Amino acid sequence: MGVTKLPLSVPLSSRAYIDRMDAGLTSARGAQEIISMVSSRRIVTKLILGHNELSDDGCVVLFKFLGSAVGRKYQIAEISLNSNGIGNRGLLAISEYLRGNRFLKTLFLQNNLFTSDPEAFASFTAALNTSHVELLSLTTNRNLSDFFVEIFLPILDSPHLREVHLSAIGLTPHAAPHLIAYLSSPRCRLHTLKCNGNTLGFRAVKSIIRAIERHNFSLLTVELYSNHLVGPVSSDNTSEEDDDEETGGPASPDAWKATDAQLRRVLLRNSHLKRETEKDALQLLRYARPLLLSSAGHATSTRCSNCSCGEAPSAIVSDPTSEHTQFRFRSLPTELQLYIMSFLAPTLSPAQRIRIYTYASSPATLPRAGLCLPGFPGRVSSSACVLDPASMPFGMPSGGGCVGGKCAGSRNSVMCHKEQQRGEWLAAVDCSAYDPHREGETVPV
Template structure:
């Protein structure tokens, strides 16, 4: 009797463990998850929402993930919403994310976390040392203002781009903390969601005013359902308020005006971000040949054996200007001043970082001939959009044929776009800087 064919598993989902609403309970549920992880070569997503792991199961799970074996699994997304977890699990999560270079998204909605300051100070320190880009704490009703006052003043993550803080019991007392963070260079968020709290209309207006004056990185801000206004005397905001503000709920027209202002601010930030990134790339293109002096020193990769190639003859390097050109004869300060006209939107600090990057040989592309299998990682390829692939083409062949990038329009993941984004972050040009000093 022939065996029935094995069920087909999509290639993209083989690294996923999706056990949402699977009846996983406490330690036994955690052990079942650990068995599933251990039976696979790789796991990229762990979707465990709507179970009952609670603190006992959460601690067991994250102790495994923090172990030497668990660290070999490069999990990029973990979802633990609605699992009855409390601060004990949060402490175990802190140990796991500290120094973690793989995890990008962490969903912790609708659990039993409280605003204990020590717990959140430890978690924030671990978050700052991770590469998490998205953190969701939505509908953790027991957090309230005390959590925010322990969390935001210490938050200084260079990678966090999206924070979901909706329905966590925030009131107008959180206004100074929110405004201080939004107005500081520590805020690198692109998305901030604070829906379903009790901030009040005056607090929302003060936040908008802080964004207008000090923040140019936020591209999406949501503050819906915050019209449970307290008396105006309790709205302790650091920004000056308009004289026409009174206590109590605001009118519909006032909310519509605030929403219109928020849309304008987001459009402003998006435009300035695009202009900043465009000018930064343009400035690098011209600063590299003008500032990088030719050198006969050879370059060898430090992690593999490859052919030495002189940096002056490397095909990847833009041709350098003659050392005795009239431009080179000018004082350095005048050279930099002239080049600054190529990027008028950039701040002086941003231009200096690009000049420093462009004038360093250490930032040049490797000139050696690195062969696969000699200890050197193969260059990442684009991941093609299946809808754009020719009929009969298999997705396993990679998206960059003949050494040419497939491009952002025809690929789900474009490695050149990723490299540009990483470089813009390194030189601090991923958002507009209104001449702030570092």
């Protein structure tokens, strides 16, 4: 008698994934197969469809379904369509699905057949600006070229886009002014830009790095590898102050190494200033919350049972009517109160501090009981965090929580709910990156 093998269990997390990479899916027929799989499931969060031949026909059929009333109920967070032979007609179908989409976070469109059609990419960029996409990859779409960035970057203004991949898309020094203009503008909220495998050239790369150094404090990862020019360096207008010695031929390896070292220093600066900005923002909220609320009763309700997010020294938050109070802080003019509190957050700009003051002074933003900061109005509390197993002594109850900061999320094993809430709050008050617009101060380099 043979031994009966039990079927392998499928992890709960993977049941929401549809992975049909290199599955031979072609045109509308392949799209119908994907639609059948999606319709047979209650939840779908990922569509991995790379290395098929859906082409424009299949892409149009698929996204017409995903954009319908039935398809919209699936809160898909990631779609991968690399190497599918998709052209501009398919891109327009994707654009319709992107418009106003709050769930899609990651979109991979590498190695397709897009061309620099003004209408197609203007529609795509406008839809991207209204979506919540955080990562967009257009790598190895070699037909895009410089004309694509002339269309794409001047109108790109997505408040949620954090990572863009533009590697190997045929960019030359003529694309540099558009890259520089976008990276230098407040419209750029990226923390990652990958632009490898193009032919930007030494002068353009150096000008891009100079623009990041002077104007951009949000970028933490920038890749500009393999951007050598094949022939002599042509004259371009990447910078009005270009003082490079490399004007008649390719730059030396030492010059490229020096430029790479300069970029690393700039990104380290941005990373340091980001940490300081976030730390000061949380510190300022901790004190501004009890000081700016209209009554002392609101101040006491902000404290959590298992952390110090809402705590402030009792001497400062004590009731001003108490006879034991030595210094009545709340009796000072509001302008003077805010000025004194600004010393608690020296890294923040005046605009960032004002946004925190506005948030802290509103009872509508008080966190729910048991939550660490910040709480958003109407937000439902999620489950407790998972304790780091390495920090759990024997006999300790498994009730969850992040006592003492010993949460598994800090080790990237699970998502820490408190870390997620802090990140959302920092983004909401625009304190997730350093703001160089400071009155009477020089920008640190």
